[in-house]
Amino acid sequence: MARFTCLLAGPIHPTPALRATVAGTRVVAADAGIRHAAALGLRPELWVGDFDSEPDAAVGAGIARQVLPRDKAETDGELAIAAAVERGATSILLVGAFGGRSDHAFSHLVVALREAEAGREIELFDGRERAWPLTADGFPHRFDAAPGAQFSLLKFSDLAGLSIEGARFPLDGVALPFSSILTQSNEATGPVTVTLASGRAVLLLQADPAVR
Incomplete structure (x- = not known):
């Protein structure tokens, strides 16, 4: 690579x-x-x-x-x-x-x-701050995050089949319109796993304060 x-x-x-x-x-x-x-x-x-x-x-x-x-x-x-x-x-x-x-x-x-x-x-x-574009392929994608790290999912379209695990506010296969701000200001409980079936979004993660 x-x-x-x-x-x-x-x-x-x-x-x-x-x-x-x-x-x-x-x-x-x-x-x-x-x-x-x-x-x-x-x-x-x-x-x-x-x-x-x-x-x-x-x-x-x-x-x-x-x-x-x-x-x-x-x-x-x-x-x-x-x-x-x-x-x-x-x-x-x-x-x-x-x-x-x-x-x-x-x-x-x-x-x-x-x-x-x-x-x-x-x-x-x-x-x-770290950010990753999300692949809308319906498969889970894991992102390393320290417990307590703040993160948001920035939407660039309507989303469908969105699941978030390893977070204070998890989601399970939801559909969200572009106008929703439900995915702002979440908190990691450890590594975060995101699954997206369709749509465009970016995961924005605040770095662990301990490594600054």
Whole structure:
């Protein structure tokens, strides 16, 4: 498996957990995401973007660049993911996908769902929050979580056949409309298992405070 980290421009918290997660991965930086490389002990093999948000070129000195036009249909993050896929990525970690501009965070979640539906393993992690797109295949998917960790299921459509185990508020095969907020602010009692028959959603998990 070729595991890649894509460094995006949102804020990060370089916790031991995040450092351990990115260790040993190949790295592509998207524009201002290059700023996270030093804090995480990483050296990207490629730096992509229109470079409208990273004024200090010295930060990425010696790293191969793919310069993109400012007016384009794709975001720098999308093109960083595409570059990783072209290099054989089968597993992708997005770092710096949360915080910053809300529209950017939303687009990263949508892109993550799209990549998961294309059959790629994808995760988002900034040191304090982790997220995984859910595969609507009717099979249980297990996510490691410490007892007491807060999590939410962010819906991007109506959901059907949703079950949640290992939580203070479990669910069993329910159907939920997009407008429902029933899946917000749950609490793990240990590893969380989610099953989804149809729909689009992302599991957002708060990191264990003990590992910050």
